Amino acid sequence: MLIRQLHEWDISPTAAVALQRQLAAKLRLDQSLPENAVRTIAGVDLSPPDAESGRVHGAAVVVAWPSLEVVEVSTAEGIADFPYVPGLLSFREAPILLEALAGLRTKPDVILVDGQGTAHPRQFGMACHLGLAIDVPTIGCAKSRLVGHHQEPDEEKGAWTHLMHHREPIGAVVRTRTGVRPIYVSPGNNIDLDSSVRWALACSPRYRVPVPTRLAHRAAAGESLL
Template identity: 50%
Template structure:
Protein backbone atom coordinates (compact mmCIF):
# COMPACT_ATOMS: atom_id res chain seq x y z
CA UNK A 1 0.00 0.00 0.00
CA UNK A 2 1.41 3.39 -0.99
CA UNK A 3 2.13 5.74 1.89
CA UNK A 4 0.01 8.36 0.13
CA UNK A 5 -3.02 6.11 0.70
CA UNK A 6 -2.58 5.92 4.48
CA UNK A 7 -2.87 8.39 7.33
CA UNK A 8 0.19 10.58 7.78
CA UNK A 9 0.69 11.96 11.29
CA UNK A 10 2.40 15.34 11.51
CA UNK A 11 4.81 16.02 14.40
CA UNK A 12 3.34 19.38 15.39
CA UNK A 13 4.31 19.16 19.07
CA UNK A 14 5.38 16.80 21.85
CA UNK A 15 2.68 15.13 23.93
CA UNK A 16 2.87 16.66 27.38
CA UNK A 17 1.26 15.57 30.65
CA UNK A 18 1.33 19.16 31.99
CA UNK A 19 -2.02 21.01 31.64
CA UNK A 20 -0.34 24.44 31.48
CA UNK A 21 1.87 23.29 28.60
CA UNK A 22 -1.18 21.76 26.90
CA UNK A 23 -3.04 25.08 27.01
CA UNK A 24 -0.02 26.83 25.50
CA UNK A 25 0.08 24.25 22.68
CA UNK A 26 -3.63 24.77 21.98
CA UNK A 27 -3.16 28.53 21.71
CA UNK A 28 -0.31 28.05 19.26
CA UNK A 29 -2.11 25.47 17.13
CA UNK A 30 -5.21 27.64 16.90
CA UNK A 31 -3.38 29.90 14.46
CA UNK A 32 -3.11 27.02 11.96
CA UNK A 33 -6.74 25.86 11.87
CA UNK A 34 -8.79 26.48 8.73
CA UNK A 35 -12.56 26.78 8.69
CA UNK A 36 -13.21 26.59 4.96
CA UNK A 37 -15.25 24.44 2.55
CA UNK A 38 -14.12 20.84 2.24
CA UNK A 39 -12.36 20.47 -1.11
CA UNK A 40 -12.39 17.28 -3.14
CA UNK A 41 -14.45 14.11 -3.29
CA UNK A 42 -15.26 12.09 -0.19
CA UNK A 43 -14.82 8.41 -0.99
CA UNK A 44 -13.89 7.18 2.49
CA UNK A 45 -15.32 8.48 5.74
CA UNK A 46 -14.09 7.51 9.21
CA UNK A 47 -15.32 7.97 12.75
CA UNK A 48 -13.29 7.80 15.96
CA UNK A 49 -14.12 7.48 19.64
CA UNK A 50 -12.31 6.57 22.85
CA UNK A 51 -13.32 4.48 25.84
CA UNK A 52 -11.43 3.41 28.94
CA UNK A 53 -10.67 0.06 30.54
CA UNK A 54 -8.76 -1.24 33.58
CA UNK A 55 -10.52 1.14 35.91
CA UNK A 56 -9.78 4.11 33.67
CA UNK A 57 -6.03 3.53 33.47
CA UNK A 58 -6.05 2.32 29.85
CA UNK A 59 -7.49 4.22 26.89
CA UNK A 60 -9.17 2.22 24.14
CA UNK A 61 -9.54 4.10 20.84
CA UNK A 62 -11.63 2.86 17.94
CA UNK A 63 -11.74 3.87 14.29
CA UNK A 64 -14.32 2.64 11.79
CA UNK A 65 -13.85 3.35 8.07
CA UNK A 66 -16.76 3.56 5.62
CA UNK A 67 -17.08 3.67 1.87
CA UNK A 68 -19.10 6.70 0.78
CA UNK A 69 -21.85 7.23 -0.36
CA UNK A 70 -22.83 3.63 0.37
CA UNK A 71 -22.00 4.14 4.07
CA UNK A 72 -20.60 0.61 3.96
CA UNK A 73 -18.20 -0.29 6.80
CA UNK A 74 -15.00 -1.67 5.31
CA UNK A 75 -12.39 -1.54 8.08
CA UNK A 76 -12.14 -1.12 11.85
CA UNK A 77 -9.32 -1.05 14.37
CA UNK A 78 -8.82 -0.66 18.11
CA UNK A 79 -5.69 0.63 19.84
CA UNK A 80 -4.79 0.62 23.54
CA UNK A 81 -2.46 2.88 25.53
CA UNK A 82 -1.88 3.84 29.17
CA UNK A 83 -3.64 7.05 30.23
CA UNK A 84 -0.94 9.64 30.89
CA UNK A 85 -2.87 12.93 31.00
CA UNK A 86 -5.27 13.89 33.81
CA UNK A 87 -8.95 14.53 33.19
CA UNK A 88 -9.18 18.29 32.56
CA UNK A 89 -12.21 19.75 30.74
CA UNK A 90 -11.05 21.49 27.59
CA UNK A 91 -7.89 19.37 27.36
CA UNK A 92 -9.37 15.98 26.51
CA UNK A 93 -7.45 15.73 23.24
CA UNK A 94 -4.20 15.39 25.22
CA UNK A 95 -5.75 12.49 27.11
CA UNK A 96 -7.32 10.72 24.13
CA UNK A 97 -5.67 11.78 20.89
CA UNK A 98 -2.38 9.84 21.15
CA UNK A 99 -4.22 6.52 21.22
CA UNK A 100 -6.67 7.71 18.52
CA UNK A 101 -3.66 8.35 16.30
CA UNK A 102 -2.44 4.80 16.98
CA UNK A 103 -5.80 3.47 15.77
CA UNK A 104 -5.82 5.68 12.67
CA UNK A 105 -2.30 4.53 11.79
CA UNK A 106 -3.67 1.01 11.40
CA UNK A 107 -5.93 1.98 8.48
CA UNK A 108 -4.92 0.72 5.06
CA UNK A 109 -6.84 3.56 3.38
CA UNK A 110 -6.75 7.28 4.17
CA UNK A 111 -10.16 8.76 5.02
CA UNK A 112 -11.25 11.93 3.22
CA UNK A 113 -13.31 13.05 6.23
CA UNK A 114 -13.30 12.11 9.93
CA UNK A 115 -16.22 12.46 12.36
CA UNK A 116 -15.16 12.80 16.00
CA UNK A 117 -17.15 12.16 19.15
CA UNK A 118 -16.34 15.52 20.75
CA UNK A 119 -15.90 19.18 19.97
CA UNK A 120 -14.26 20.93 17.05
CA UNK A 121 -14.00 24.71 17.35
CA UNK A 122 -16.89 24.78 19.86
CA UNK A 123 -14.22 25.03 22.52
CA UNK A 124 -12.92 27.91 24.69
CA UNK A 125 -9.64 28.00 22.71
CA UNK A 126 -11.21 26.68 19.47
CA UNK A 127 -9.17 23.49 19.75
CA UNK A 128 -11.39 20.59 20.67
CA UNK A 129 -10.36 17.04 19.82
CA UNK A 130 -11.76 17.21 16.27
CA UNK A 131 -9.76 20.35 15.47
CA UNK A 132 -6.61 18.99 17.11
CA UNK A 133 -6.95 15.74 15.17
CA UNK A 134 -7.56 17.53 11.88
CA UNK A 135 -4.41 19.58 12.32
CA UNK A 136 -2.25 16.60 13.26
CA UNK A 137 -3.35 14.40 10.34
CA UNK A 138 -4.25 17.24 7.90
CA UNK A 139 -7.62 15.68 7.10
CA UNK A 140 -11.02 17.45 7.21
CA UNK A 141 -12.75 16.78 10.54
CA UNK A 142 -16.11 17.46 12.19
CA UNK A 143 -16.83 17.55 15.91
CA UNK A 144 -20.08 15.94 17.08
CA UNK A 145 -20.64 16.78 20.73
CA UNK A 146 -23.41 15.31 22.85
CA UNK A 147 -23.32 18.27 25.25
CA UNK A 148 -22.26 21.91 25.22
CA UNK A 149 -18.74 22.79 26.32
CA UNK A 150 -19.03 26.54 25.77
CA UNK A 151 -21.12 29.13 23.95
CA UNK A 152 -24.72 30.36 23.96
CA UNK A 153 -27.67 29.51 21.71
CA UNK A 154 -31.40 29.52 21.24
CA UNK A 155 -33.24 26.21 21.46
CA UNK A 156 -33.77 24.76 17.96
CA UNK A 157 -37.23 23.68 16.84
CA UNK A 158 -38.45 20.19 17.77
CA UNK A 159 -38.28 18.66 14.29
CA UNK A 160 -35.39 16.79 12.71
CA UNK A 161 -33.04 19.17 10.91
CA UNK A 162 -33.92 22.22 13.02
CA UNK A 163 -30.86 24.14 14.12
CA UNK A 164 -29.60 27.28 15.79
CA UNK A 165 -26.10 28.82 15.65
CA UNK A 166 -23.82 28.43 18.67
CA UNK A 167 -22.12 31.70 19.57
CA UNK A 168 -19.19 32.83 21.67
CA UNK A 169 -19.55 36.61 21.72
CA UNK A 170 -19.90 37.65 18.08
CA UNK A 171 -18.16 34.52 16.75
CA UNK A 172 -20.10 31.52 15.52
CA UNK A 173 -18.42 28.42 16.89
CA UNK A 174 -20.90 25.73 15.91
CA UNK A 175 -24.47 24.61 15.38
CA UNK A 176 -27.04 23.18 17.77
CA UNK A 177 -28.69 20.55 15.59
CA UNK A 178 -31.79 18.42 16.15
CA UNK A 179 -30.98 15.10 14.47
CA UNK A 180 -34.17 13.30 15.46
CA UNK A 181 -37.60 14.81 16.06
CA UNK A 182 -38.24 15.35 19.74
CA UNK A 183 -34.78 14.29 20.97
CA UNK A 184 -32.00 16.36 22.54
CA UNK A 185 -29.89 18.23 19.97
CA UNK A 186 -26.23 17.69 19.20
CA UNK A 187 -23.48 20.31 19.20
CA UNK A 188 -21.87 20.25 15.77
CA UNK A 189 -18.77 22.22 14.89
CA UNK A 190 -16.14 22.24 12.17
CA UNK A 191 -12.86 20.72 13.20
CA UNK A 192 -10.48 21.63 10.38
CA UNK A 193 -10.89 22.19 6.61
CA UNK A 194 -14.72 22.04 6.83
CA UNK A 195 -17.22 24.90 7.12
CA UNK A 196 -20.29 25.21 9.36
CA UNK A 197 -22.85 24.22 6.74
CA UNK A 198 -20.89 21.18 5.64
CA UNK A 199 -20.55 20.07 9.25
CA UNK A 200 -24.34 20.14 9.57
CA UNK A 201 -24.92 18.51 6.19
CA UNK A 202 -22.51 15.63 6.83
CA UNK A 203 -23.98 15.01 10.26
CA UNK A 204 -27.50 14.76 8.87
CA UNK A 205 -26.32 12.63 5.93
CA UNK A 206 -24.94 10.00 8.32
CA UNK A 207 -27.91 9.91 10.73
CA UNK A 208 -29.86 6.65 10.77
CA UNK A 209 -32.49 5.68 13.30
CA UNK A 210 -30.75 7.23 16.27
CA UNK A 211 -29.59 10.60 17.58
CA UNK A 212 -25.90 10.09 16.78
CA UNK A 213 -24.46 9.59 13.27
CA UNK A 214 -24.16 5.90 12.47
CA UNK A 215 -20.34 5.97 12.08
CA UNK A 216 -19.91 7.52 15.52
CA UNK A 217 -22.32 5.01 17.04
CA UNK A 218 -20.22 2.20 15.57
CA UNK A 219 -16.98 3.71 16.86
CA UNK A 220 -18.56 4.22 20.29
CA UNK A 221 -19.65 0.58 20.48
CA UNK A 222 -16.18 -0.58 19.50
CA UNK A 223 -14.41 1.78 21.90
CA UNK A 224 -16.58 0.83 24.87
CA UNK A 225 -16.30 -2.93 24.37
CA UNK A 226 -15.18 -4.59 27.58
CA UNK A 227 -14.23 -7.88 25.93
CA UNK A 228 -10.76 -9.16 25.05
CA UNK A 229 -8.38 -6.95 23.12
CA UNK A 230 -8.92 -7.61 19.40
CA UNK A 231 -6.21 -7.68 16.76
CA UNK A 232 -8.10 -5.20 14.55
Protein backbone atom coordinates (compact mmCIF):
# COMPACT_ATOMS: atom_id res chain seq x y z
CA MET A 1 0.00 0.00 0.00
CA LEU A 2 1.44 3.36 -1.06
CA ILE A 3 2.24 5.84 1.72
CA ARG A 4 2.90 9.53 1.11
CA GLN A 5 5.80 11.20 2.90
CA LEU A 6 4.04 14.28 4.29
CA HIS A 7 6.90 15.60 6.44
CA GLU A 8 9.80 14.64 8.67
CA TRP A 9 8.82 13.07 11.98
CA ASP A 10 11.75 14.29 14.05
CA ILE A 11 10.35 17.69 15.01
CA SER A 12 9.58 19.58 18.23
CA PRO A 13 6.12 19.69 19.82
CA THR A 14 5.88 23.40 18.92
CA ALA A 15 6.61 22.63 15.27
CA ALA A 16 4.14 19.74 15.38
CA VAL A 17 1.32 22.04 16.48
CA ALA A 18 2.08 24.44 13.62
CA LEU A 19 2.22 21.53 11.17
CA GLN A 20 -1.17 20.24 12.33
CA ARG A 21 -2.74 23.60 11.52
CA GLN A 22 -1.08 23.61 8.11
CA LEU A 23 -2.09 20.06 7.22
CA ALA A 24 -5.67 20.48 8.49
CA ALA A 25 -6.29 22.93 5.65
CA LYS A 26 -5.67 20.10 3.16
CA LEU A 27 -8.38 17.77 4.47
CA ARG A 28 -11.41 16.89 2.35
CA LEU A 29 -14.41 16.46 4.61
CA ASP A 30 -17.33 16.77 2.17
CA GLN A 31 -17.36 13.40 0.42
CA SER A 32 -20.01 10.76 1.00
CA LEU A 33 -19.11 7.07 0.97
CA PRO A 34 -22.00 4.92 -0.27
CA GLU A 35 -22.23 1.23 0.55
CA ASN A 36 -21.71 0.16 -3.07
CA ALA A 37 -18.27 1.83 -3.05
CA VAL A 38 -16.94 -0.41 -0.28
CA ARG A 39 -15.70 -3.99 -0.48
CA THR A 40 -13.00 -3.94 2.17
CA ILE A 41 -12.58 -2.03 5.44
CA ALA A 42 -9.45 -1.73 7.56
CA GLY A 43 -9.03 -1.01 11.24
CA VAL A 44 -5.83 0.22 12.86
CA ASP A 45 -4.73 0.32 16.49
CA LEU A 46 -1.57 0.42 18.58
CA SER A 47 -0.61 -1.46 21.74
CA PRO A 48 0.58 0.38 24.87
CA PRO A 49 4.39 0.66 25.15
CA ASP A 50 6.14 -2.33 26.70
CA ALA A 51 7.10 -1.48 30.28
CA GLU A 52 10.70 -2.65 29.86
CA SER A 53 11.66 -2.04 26.23
CA GLY A 54 9.32 0.84 25.40
CA ARG A 55 8.44 -0.85 22.11
CA VAL A 56 4.93 -0.59 20.72
CA HIS A 57 3.11 -2.82 18.25
CA GLY A 58 0.76 -1.50 15.59
CA ALA A 59 -1.73 -3.49 13.53
CA ALA A 60 -3.79 -2.98 10.40
CA VAL A 61 -6.57 -5.53 9.88
CA VAL A 62 -8.60 -5.71 6.66
CA VAL A 63 -12.09 -7.19 6.73
CA ALA A 64 -14.51 -7.90 3.91
CA TRP A 65 -17.73 -5.94 3.65
CA PRO A 66 -20.44 -6.80 4.57
CA SER A 67 -19.33 -10.03 6.27
CA LEU A 68 -16.68 -8.29 8.44
CA GLU A 69 -14.55 -11.43 8.14
CA VAL A 70 -10.77 -11.01 8.32
CA VAL A 71 -9.02 -10.83 4.94
CA GLU A 72 -5.52 -9.69 5.85
CA VAL A 73 -3.42 -8.64 8.85
CA SER A 74 -0.27 -6.52 8.85
CA THR A 75 1.73 -5.60 11.95
CA ALA A 76 4.71 -3.39 12.74
CA GLU A 77 6.68 -2.52 15.84
CA GLY A 78 9.07 0.17 16.97
CA ILE A 79 9.94 2.76 19.56
CA ALA A 80 7.60 5.74 19.98
CA ASP A 81 10.26 8.46 20.15
CA PHE A 82 8.04 11.55 20.16
CA PRO A 83 7.09 12.69 23.68
CA TYR A 84 3.61 11.98 25.01
CA VAL A 85 1.73 15.25 24.49
CA PRO A 86 -2.11 15.32 24.45
CA GLY A 87 -3.26 16.40 21.00
CA LEU A 88 0.00 15.29 19.35
CA LEU A 89 -0.37 11.52 19.61
CA SER A 90 -0.22 11.05 15.85
CA PHE A 91 3.40 12.25 15.83
CA ARG A 92 4.16 9.53 18.36
CA GLU A 93 2.08 6.70 16.93
CA ALA A 94 1.40 7.32 13.22
CA PRO A 95 4.83 6.19 11.93
CA ILE A 96 4.28 2.68 13.30
CA LEU A 97 0.68 2.53 12.07
CA LEU A 98 1.78 3.72 8.62
CA GLU A 99 4.37 0.94 8.55
CA ALA A 100 1.63 -1.58 9.32
CA LEU A 101 -0.57 -0.12 6.58
CA ALA A 102 2.32 -0.17 4.11
CA GLY A 103 2.55 -3.93 4.63
CA LEU A 104 -0.98 -4.56 3.34
CA ARG A 105 -1.41 -6.13 -0.08
CA THR A 106 -5.06 -5.07 -0.07
CA LYS A 107 -5.86 -1.37 -0.39
CA PRO A 108 -8.98 -0.90 1.77
CA ASP A 109 -11.84 1.31 0.66
CA VAL A 110 -12.14 2.94 4.09
CA ILE A 111 -10.09 2.82 7.28
CA LEU A 112 -11.40 3.04 10.85
CA VAL A 113 -8.87 4.42 13.31
CA ASP A 114 -8.89 3.89 17.07
CA GLY A 115 -8.51 7.59 17.82
CA GLN A 116 -9.72 11.03 16.86
CA GLY A 117 -10.30 12.56 13.46
CA THR A 118 -11.51 16.16 13.42
CA ALA A 119 -12.68 15.81 17.04
CA HIS A 120 -9.42 17.40 18.07
CA PRO A 121 -8.30 20.85 19.34
CA ARG A 122 -6.87 21.70 15.90
CA GLN A 123 -9.19 19.35 14.02
CA PHE A 124 -6.28 17.15 13.01
CA GLY A 125 -6.23 13.93 14.98
CA MET A 126 -4.75 10.55 14.14
CA ALA A 127 -7.36 9.65 11.50
CA CYS A 128 -6.68 12.93 9.69
CA HIS A 129 -2.92 12.41 9.74
CA LEU A 130 -3.19 8.86 8.43
CA GLY A 131 -5.83 9.86 5.89
CA LEU A 132 -3.61 12.47 4.28
CA ALA A 133 -0.69 10.06 4.12
CA ILE A 134 -2.60 7.23 2.44
CA ASP A 135 -5.34 9.11 0.52
CA VAL A 136 -8.05 6.67 1.59
CA PRO A 137 -11.25 7.66 3.44
CA THR A 138 -10.50 7.50 7.16
CA ILE A 139 -12.77 7.68 10.19
CA GLY A 140 -11.80 8.37 13.79
CA CYS A 141 -13.59 6.13 16.30
CA ALA A 142 -12.48 7.11 19.79
CA LYS A 143 -13.63 5.63 23.08
CA SER A 144 -13.19 8.92 24.95
CA ARG A 145 -13.63 12.63 24.26
CA LEU A 146 -10.56 14.80 23.72
CA VAL A 147 -12.28 18.16 23.26
CA GLY A 148 -15.73 19.68 22.80
CA HIS A 149 -19.14 19.40 24.42
CA HIS A 150 -22.35 17.61 23.53
CA GLN A 151 -25.80 16.54 24.57
CA GLU A 152 -26.14 12.89 25.49
CA PRO A 153 -27.68 10.84 22.65
CA ASP A 154 -30.76 8.72 23.27
CA GLU A 155 -30.17 5.27 24.76
CA GLU A 156 -31.07 3.31 21.62
CA LYS A 157 -28.43 2.02 19.23
CA GLY A 158 -28.01 4.38 16.27
CA ALA A 159 -28.79 7.55 18.22
CA TRP A 160 -26.21 10.31 17.95
CA THR A 161 -25.64 13.99 18.65
CA HIS A 162 -23.12 16.51 17.41
CA LEU A 163 -19.85 17.05 19.26
CA MET A 164 -19.36 20.83 19.30
CA HIS A 165 -16.24 22.98 19.70
CA HIS A 166 -16.21 26.77 19.34
CA ARG A 167 -19.84 26.54 18.14
CA GLU A 168 -18.86 24.26 15.25
CA PRO A 169 -19.58 20.52 14.88
CA ILE A 170 -16.31 18.58 14.94
CA GLY A 171 -17.71 15.07 15.27
CA ALA A 172 -20.54 12.94 16.59
CA VAL A 173 -21.35 11.14 19.84
CA VAL A 174 -22.70 7.80 18.64
CA ARG A 175 -24.56 5.08 20.54
CA THR A 176 -23.31 1.86 18.97
CA ARG A 177 -25.08 -0.37 21.53
CA THR A 178 -28.32 0.27 23.37
CA GLY A 179 -27.70 1.35 26.95
CA VAL A 180 -23.90 1.37 26.54
CA ARG A 181 -21.58 4.39 26.61
CA PRO A 182 -21.28 6.10 23.21
CA ILE A 183 -18.14 6.44 21.11
CA TYR A 184 -16.80 9.62 19.51
CA VAL A 185 -16.82 9.50 15.72
CA SER A 186 -15.29 12.08 13.41
CA PRO A 187 -14.08 12.16 9.81
CA GLY A 188 -10.38 11.88 9.13
CA ASN A 189 -10.05 12.60 5.42
CA ASN A 190 -11.95 12.04 2.16
CA ILE A 191 -15.27 11.47 3.95
CA ASP A 192 -18.03 13.55 5.55
CA LEU A 193 -19.47 13.32 9.05
CA ASP A 194 -22.75 11.62 8.08
CA SER A 195 -20.92 8.87 6.21
CA SER A 196 -18.49 8.49 9.11
CA VAL A 197 -21.36 7.90 11.53
CA ARG A 198 -23.09 5.51 9.16
CA TRP A 199 -19.99 3.37 8.68
CA ALA A 200 -19.10 3.35 12.37
CA LEU A 201 -22.59 1.99 13.11
CA ALA A 202 -22.50 -0.48 10.23
CA CYS A 203 -19.25 -1.91 11.58
CA SER A 204 -20.67 -2.30 15.11
CA PRO A 205 -23.25 -5.09 14.87
CA ARG A 206 -22.61 -6.47 18.38
CA TYR A 207 -20.04 -4.50 20.33
CA ARG A 208 -19.49 -0.90 21.40
CA VAL A 209 -16.26 -0.67 19.41
CA PRO A 210 -16.45 -1.21 15.62
CA VAL A 211 -15.25 -4.64 14.49
CA PRO A 212 -12.25 -3.45 12.41
CA THR A 213 -10.65 -1.47 15.25
CA ARG A 214 -11.58 -4.15 17.77
CA LEU A 215 -9.74 -6.72 15.65
CA ALA A 216 -6.78 -4.38 15.20
CA HIS A 217 -6.56 -4.02 18.97
CA ARG A 218 -6.37 -7.79 19.32
CA ALA A 219 -3.77 -8.10 16.57
CA ALA A 220 -1.63 -5.34 18.09
CA ALA A 221 -1.71 -7.28 21.37
CA GLY A 222 -0.21 -10.28 19.58
CA GLU A 223 -3.33 -12.37 18.93
CA SER A 224 -3.40 -14.37 15.70
CA LEU A 225 -6.52 -13.62 13.65
CA LEU A 226 -5.91 -15.84 10.62
